[in-house]
Amino acid sequence: MAKILIVEDNEMNRDMLSRRLARRGYAVVTAVDGEQGLVAAEAERPDLILMDMSLPVMDGWEATRRLKAESATQAIPVIGLTAHAMTGDRDKAMAAGCDDYDTKPVELPRLLEKIEALLGRSGMAG
């Protein structure tokens, strides 16, 4: 069972996303800011991380850069989540090292596709 780390500061979004993913059969762990996200990634070693980009304490871009710089966590695929497709966040997210990117509010089928694709790829690689 794949384990997904959700890093998201908004409680409702976090709750919603974790419950919906849990219903799809994923093990879900959560963190509320970038720093906690790094700690959780280190401790939990998830198979995939859903990273909100605008986070308190340490934002998603910085957290992703650090994850990708750390040998222990750099193999974990990260999907960046931002509010709006038009803001240029996509390029920034990809530049920070995200493996994929999606906008909020998430369309679950589309997000699941991306998750499956990344898990499949990393599964094959691993």
Place this chain on the structure above:
Amino acid sequence: MIGRLDRLLVGAVARLPFRVQTKLLAAFLAIAALLIVVGAAGLQVLTGVNERTVELIRSERKIAAYRQVQHDTTSQLYRVTSALLANDDRSLDSALRQLNQFGYDLERLQFVAKDEGELLGRVKQDYDRFVAVVNKVVELIRHGNVAEAREVQLKETQPLANSLERLTNQLVNKAEADMVAGIDASESAYRTAKLDVILFAIGSIGFALLLGRTISWSLVGPIGEIDARLSRIAEGDFTQRVAIANHDELGALAANVNRTCEQLGALYQQLEAASQHKSAFLANMSHELRTPLNAVIGYSEMLQEMAEDEGFDQFVPDLAKIRDAGRHLLNLINDILDLSKIEAGKMDLYLEEVDLKPLVEEVRSIVAPLATSGANRFDIVYPDDPGTLYTDRTKLKQSLLNLLGNASKFTQHGRVALELRASDEEMSFIVSDTGIGMTEEQLGRLFQAFSQADASTTRRYGGTGLGLAITKHFCEMLGGRITVESEAGAGSTFTITLPVEAAPEAFAGPELVAATPLETAGVGDHRALVMVVDDDPPSRELLAAIVRREGYRVIEAADGEAALSLAREHRPDIITLDVLMPRLDGWAVLAALKSDVGLREIPVIIVTVLADRGIALSLGATEFVTKPVDRARLAAVIRENVQGGGTVLIVDDDPESRDLVRRHLDRLGWTIAEAADGSDAFEWLARNTPPAMILLDLMMPGMDGFAFLEEMGNRPEWHDIPIVILTAKQLGAAERELLAGRTRDIIEKGADDLATVLRRAVARLTRSKGALAAGRANA
């Protein structure tokens, strides 16, 4: 000196605290008074002349009378003498009567005589004595005492007669001398009076002219200044004020113009601030609104899934409605955010190679359910290999979805189609439907925000009313356009036409980052040389790539010291300068460049992550561009500031004007050729290679500017030479229109100082040169 006096006078009149009509009235009265005085002086001269004429006539008469007396004297004396010799009574009586008659004539003379009174007195005295002697002689003769009579006559009458003759001669001579003197005096008096009158008249006319000029200039000058100021205000410049010294109606007018200008300026600033606040507010609002919406949409979706899974099917349609309403609201918010960003100029483009086939297929999968829900046929027609576009994928997709969404919404039981048509440089996306269409009037309002064809449409068909406004903006940002044809009841056709390669608004092309070796100035290569100074290799290579792509030569410097030595060695046409560099930083390099006589004219563009625009400009930088670099902006700035490298032909009849222009352009690095009129210019053109620009005066003797332009129209070989009109002439609308078709630009000499004027002309020229260079680079 005279000019200063004139300005002083005009200024003084302008400052007089009287109303304009009072000033005009005073001037009029002063001139009228002068006319009266001139008239009076003339009259006086006439009177003098008349008096002297009368005097002369009088003298003439007097002379005639004296002559008569002289003549009479001689004849009387002769007669008396002969009568005395004749000895007969009748002759004696007659002689005595005539002698008495002569006495009366003498008496009468006393009325005309003035200065000759004394002389006349002596004549009278002698005459009286003569009469007495004659009487005595006559008595002696009558008493027969002839011998004694003869003796007395010889002894007494003869000397008296001689004396009388002499005296009357003197009388005539004196009168004649008086008359000659009178004529002389009269002539000289007339000459003096004439000179006086002429001088006075000239003085009066001069004074009247000066008065008129001073007063009219004190009015015309300020009116011109106010007019100029109002033109600036009309152009949106609220910074300057009208400074005129008048204390009359014009002063009040100027004060009002200044106040209006200030208020307009303040209002303008408020509006600008308000507009920015609005954009910021909308952006924040959108974000705040979207966060709770995420929850609404997410939870309703989740509930819907759960209801489906656990058999609560009756809840599913309602939950779907909540989710759909949430999504619609979200779309609205996104559209508003997009629009406010577009209007605030903050919408960025992400240009990339976009493969059209997958894009169109993605569009098909999204639109198909919408289109077919209205029982429509949905067709997509495109060539087997539609190829790629260098454009913003998301914006193109959004535009197509907007158009196709609208087409589906407004069409029932019809056909919705998307067709791709490629031409050389462009790709057209044609979205057509057979729906309700639009009237002319509806078409007119079509691309405005929040203006669906009418309000009832919104209620019936939904939608935000922003889609087309956004689509239009997107198309324009991508260097393309959108057009529409429609007929009410018959359907609509929207056509988006995009260039194969969008004019890049923001730097995005990784192909530009390829590193190139340091390039030195090749001999014989006349393209402008740009020096790029940056310590960070990727940044430097990126800048160099941008510059090269614009068609310029590049040299690169990795630090401040290298920059200074390379600048001295190669004399680049322009320098882009980073600020944050080790050792010698950008500010120090800038200061060194600006203090070096040989380098200070080179325009420097500061390219930095810092926001110290003010420092940069105050240190002498020409422009300021922030990192990350916006490629289009940097290219534009370089184009605007690259100078020199060509010949400018000055066509002007005034050698001083030409010399002035020559000196300015010399400094900017241009080669100058001169022609004194149109035919001179044609001679020059025939003998030389075409110049980079012609600066043309309009008013010239011989072939003037208008004739020159007309003749140029017949010479296709010189059509590419930009012609800039440099004129002191105030051009009318008709003349402007006439010139507009034939010239690059019209610059009025009086509008600014010459240096500014020429900088503008050159900037425009180099801009067009840059465009040419860019064109070559693209080709």
